[in-house]
Amino acid sequence: MRLFAALTLLLGLAGLKPVQAADFAKDGVAFLQKHCLACHGEKKKNADVALHTFTSEASLLKNRKLWDSVLKVIAEGEMPPAEKPRPPAKDSEQFLALVNSIFDKADINAKPDPGRVTIRRLNKTEYANTVRDLVGIDFNPAEDFPADDIGYGFDNIGDVLTISPVLLERYLAAAESITNRAIIPNPPKPPERWVGSQYLEPATDPEKVPKFRPITTGNLNSQYSITLSGDYTFRFRAFAETIDDEPVRVSVTVNGTEVAAVSLPAGDAKSAKFHETKLKITKGMVRIAVNLVNPKKNAQGKERRLLVENFNLNGPADTRPETHKKLLAADLSKPKREQTREILGRFATKAYRRPATPEEVERLVKFVEATEASGEKYETAIQLALQGVLTSPKFLFRVELDDRPDSVEAHPINEYQLASRLSYFIWASMPDDELFALAAKNQLGANLESQVKRMLKDPKAATLVDNFVMQWLQLKRLDTFAPDQKLFPQFNEELRRSMIRETQLFFEEMVREDRSILDIIDGRYTHIDGKLAAIYGIKDTKGNYWSTPKPTPGGQNIPWDSFVRVELPADGSRAGILTQASILTVTSNPTRTSPVKRGRWVLEQVLGTPPPPPPPNVPELKEDPKAISSGSLRQRMEEHRKNPACANCHAKMDAMGFALENFDAIGKFRTKDGAFDIDPAGKLPDGRQFQNPQQLKSLLKEKKELIAGNWAEKMLTYALGRGLEYYDKQTLKKIVSGTEKGGFAFSALVTEIVRSDAFRMRRGKTEPAKAVN
Incomplete structure (x- = not known):
């Protein structure tokens, strides 16, 4: 399960506070024997979970992953099953507090562990962006690179970013193409x-x-x-x-x-x-x-x-491209060898994201001299030297050399490494001159907050939306989604692009205007064009529907082919991202909506509490004409989920999915499912009820810590390029606490992440010592 979700469910949603560990051997084991071991004991091990071996605090600490799941299902009321006797709420709360206090004490007493990140190559996006900022070219040299593998939901995870023979060939070809465009040894005559x-x-x-x-x-x-x-x-x-x-x-x-x-x-x-x-x-x-x-x-x-x-x-009189003049700029008063050293030292330093050593620069200078001596022009020799830099592991990989590789103690990364972590996190590209300058003066760590705000204002921060948000929300799948054309004739490639662009612009405004991360639930603003306005039934920039009896004055017409900012209606029906067409479409089937997919998406992508995988051999919902005419989708699914093995998870997912049933498979509002009225009302597992999507959003927004925790966990994974472990729980807790103090502002979340030990520190290969209780 998700790390912060486990922590929050115990401390936040349940309203519990850590207590001093009682006697688990007595009180904890008694709770297990009374409420759990009948189904998860020595003789019967439902879902392959056996709890009879856990008789002490030490035994709990040896299997934290399992206990994260156990605590989660108890806290959410999923266990014991509905047909079994339930423990009094007070008993469950005391058990949760007891076990949580054991883990909390272990985490607090453990030595800080920032974890280790596998050395990782630049992914396709990072490569293209880095070359753009390093060289100044205006094409994508990584366009024909193989697709990057995905880990933990993202394509920048060190453990899965491998290098194939094909990719090596593409690196060589790209370096040649880049330098051939950037430097012109034989400039043409002025046109x-x-x-x-x-x-x-x-x-x-x-x-x-x-x-x-x-x-x-x-x-x-x-x-x-x-x-x-x-x-x-x-x-x-x-x-x-x-x-x-x-x-x-x-x-x-x-x-x-x-x-x-x-x-x-x-x-x-x-x-x-x-x-x-x-x-x-x-x-x-x-x-x-x-x-x-x-x-x-x-x-x-x-x-x-x-x-x-x-x-x-x-003209121009000088037909060399700007990149040529920029890359070969040097102090012409110096001897030629010193000019070469200046050119190559500057380029290698930026390409390696840290000062190039004298030995590295000298090798490049000697290569240029040897190439020139063989009869090539000076510019050609520089081209070849730069190709060598662009195919060096020092450029292709984000190398963070450690001066204490075997140290068990956590220690800071250096300022150049911090600059790279910061720039690849926010910009998916190399550090700019200001970050380099601060790193050179050892002042970046002291200016992190101001640098974060500066970087988020830069247009390059849009990459956080294009890469982080689009992957987190799984909207890349919309590229290949194909609704049934007979059922949804309005859907076409233009509408597909508009759907994606709306969500991008929503988050770009969140980043640029430093809005609350909770706006994903009920932010009353969006950016749409005429194609989406037709789907939503929105008339103008004040968010008036065509059917609004007393429209808010001052609204402007929405152009068909360009996006404008729209203040969403006060009823909240379209507020936030849950009811954006991109989300509603990507969580549907080609021929109909899918309450299961939509509910699961909310649980997993918004709350960070994904349900367990479905049991094997579950039959599909019947889709033949007779079945469809027998009742609404909700009615048919309620019949379908009578299987006790499915009921718990479906009750949790379907309630949220049915709340969105008023929106069809491409996001258009409706009141009927075929001939049947739509009922969007439901009840959450904790007993709270809602009548429509707006009320569901209100209930979801109350889960501030859970939503912020999911943001933090996803964004920290993306920022670090690794999956999170149990020792990251305290880091996540601090990030969410700091974000809350910052009013849940987007910049507050990013600042807390870059301030964290996990982001600013490292450890060697040795595993950290276990905490002693």
């Missing part, structure tokens, strides 16, 4: 762009324009897509016709800003000449215009005229 006056704007019929196009007011202009910033030369060929002694004054503007002024005396086509202007242009869309500054008409109706033949834009 020239010619535009005849008949093709300039304002647009006109090209066939009716003479060689020299006249203007008497305004301008002629052309738009250019500039891919490289740099020095450009703009020229236009023209002559002027005047009506007096004053010349025609002309200005050249770039995006409306004047960059040059020209005076043209009277002339004719034979006197036409080029007028040249030097420009510094930044990449992007640029509009260059030639403007007639002093238009005038005389009494006879004759006007000053500027007659333009063409535009010519030449």
Whole structure:
């Protein structure tokens, strides 16, 4: 079971506090003998669980994993089964407190254990992001890498990130492709762009324009897509016709800003000449215009005229890409060898995420010199050296060398390692210059909170949504989900993408605006486009339904193809993520809803309390026309789950699933299941009742510690790249406590994680000493 769920069920939901350990050999064993051993003893071992061997505190501590499960089912009232006599609530509470106090005492007295993380390679996302930030390229070099394996729900777990021969080949090919794009040993000549006056704007019929196009007011202009910033030369060929002694004054503007002024005396086509202007242009869309500054008409109706033949834009003068100039930047006053050392030392330091050693840099410098000596150009030699860095294990793996590998004591990782843990957690990429600078001054640990807030404001923090949230919520499965087209004709690829994007934007706002992590239950905001608005029946940005009798004023129409922020209706029916189309669809079957899948999803992904796997050979629900016409899905499932072996788990899952039955398999609201009315009411295992999804959300939000604990457990797993163990319970408890003190703000959760011993410390290979009670 989930670590924090076990802890919270004992301390939070049950309202219990740890007590000093009583005599388990007496009181604990007596409880087991009276309520448990008949089904889980020496003679009868239901579910392969035997508890008769647990007669002392020491015996409990030897099998904590089993006891986590035992305590969970007792705390939730799942055991003893409903048909068996139940112990008085007071007796159960005392037993839970007794066993919990034993574990709590063991954890408190145990030496801190931050655990160990298997050395891990960069996964596909981390590789692409790191290359982007290291080199500055604008393509995904990891696109054809094999898919990463999944562990504990995530694709960044060290124990499963293996390297295959195919991946090694792709690494070599990617390094070559990256450096070939980033560095151009033989830059091309500056391109020239010619535009005849008949093709300039304002647009006109090209066939009716003479060689020299006249203007008497305004301008002629052309738009250019500039891919490289740099020095450009703009020229236009023209002559002027005047009506007096004053010349025609002309200005050249770039995006409306004047960059040059020209005076043209009277002339004719034979006197036409080029007028040249030097420009510094930044990449992007640029509009260059030639403007007639002093238009005038005389009494006879004759006007000053500027007659333009063409535009010519030449450049940039330096056609090397920005990446080339950035990577090969060096102090030109130094000897060439020192320039090479500067270039390679800077690159290797960033690529290895820690200062490259003099020996590492020297090997690279010698390689460049040897390559040059063989007849290659200097830039080619640098290309090959950088390829060596990009295929080095020091780049491909997140290496955290330990100066005390055999120490049993927990000790801090160094500041460069902390910088990498922080950046790969929040950005799935390498540290930026600010993190490197703080690590170099040994000041990162002292500035963690401010750095977390800075990093969460950075657009790169969207990777927490794309990678962490999408995997945690299992929304990657929506990519392949295919509802029955006859039953759900509205579903198509565009709607699929909109569903996913809504959830992404919801969490991006949570990260960016530092909202409460509890908003996943009832956050009254979302971002939708017209396609989702049609599914939801939402009319405008105030969240008014088309059927709302007295709509809230001030709402704007929702565009079909772009997303806008929407304040959700006060009734709470669409608040939070449980009723977002992405969640409702991914937890459905192709032809109908699935209360079991939906209920299990809430338990597992939101509360962190997954039910046990179903028993073997459970028959499927009948789906033939006769069965479907016999009753609503709820009625048929209630008949189906009469099997006593299934009843407990189904009662727990189905109640939450049925609460969402008003939403069909693609999230559209409905009141009937075929010909039958939908009943969304239900009762939770603890006896609390609800009548609709809104009331269920209210009940779920009361489980603040459980929800925060699930967030913490999932996010800590993602941040560390390993599964959590029993010794992480105290860490999780501190993280949730700190998050609660921070008002459950998203940044509070992230800050508590990066402050934790598990994140900032390590231990050697030796297992920690067991606590002595």
